[in-house]
Amino acid sequence: WQLRTFLWVFTVLREIWKVNSARHGVYWNTTNPRFLRDDYTVRVEINDYLDIYCPHYDPRVPERHTESFILYMVDREGYEGCYETPGAFKRWECNRPHAPFGPIKFSEKVQRFTPFSLGFEFRPGEDYYYISVPEPGSPGECLKLLVSVCCRPTTLQPITEVPKSQPRGGPRINEEGNTSGQGGGSRPAGGSSFTVHVSRFLLTLCVFVLLCI
Template identity: 35%
Template structure:
């Protein structure tokens, strides 16, 4: 029975878990139309992933390479395009090579330097570079003022599994296995007066002790019915 319960628990966990999605990559350059005006905003779920991709130049003679840095900042830095107190995540300083930063939206990171995200919170990212190599480490203004900023919202309802209503008849059984109390016959009167009148009352007759094996059978029946009902629900999923 314990083996069946373990298999059932694993099956329920697998059915209720959510696999994160790989979102469309975000190309971190000033020519991206999404990064214009007031920037780009997306809503994600925990365990989703997204790639922040540096601009890539394929022709050294015909293309002017772009240089940008990605910072994670607080809301104030996002509004005022100030990365002075920000955390640098990606440095796009090799325009002729593939370079990207994969952002995993996890609530707890195994690395002390990893990013962590909480449901219902907003997270802000900007680039204050000027697209030129000399302005790569610029900390105020820059491309952020032209819309090179990103706001990410983590969905509040992440990974919440709705309760499943059990309509099986077994869920309505209430089994009372409490042993019946055995009334005690009153002690005779020391003076020889015999038993009290309550001792002869039909409501105070001695009751037989409960059948322990019957209680065990009832518990096994209820447990088996619950497991059978859960397996039916998993198959329906």
């Protein structure tokens, strides 16, 4: 019974994470027009995913005409100069241009804490820099990407109640501003306040169930 309860709690938490995350796909090759302007930027939020798609070619294309890259995370200097700095963090290798089942995809979860030694921890409000260095003999060129992490609201927005009777001097105008995420990722529809409310309710329910075990 305890195992079944644990699995149920795990499933609920996993669904909460899915609601609060979006995926941002980047096709990493020189034919992607987003790389031509040299200012390719993706705006993400904590718990989003960054999906990197490696170059992929038809089997009839000769190996010497395909692009292969090594991707690094670098500092601002390495990003601006598009070169591997001494403290660069190697992330992935795109070296299978003829992969049989389509392009190789690498996924980076934008999270504040990671249990994996090869993972990377992100902080809200910070910028992170990716570059690619062509492998020897590859016709590719250095490409770079800026990933900007913004802050997801963690508290409910204040609600201003409209008075039942209008005060003298005319009606009061209540102005509300709505913001939306940027970066090209697919995010579920609905207000952030509703999402936070549901998430808190489910988390509270999960904790209550665990305490009752």
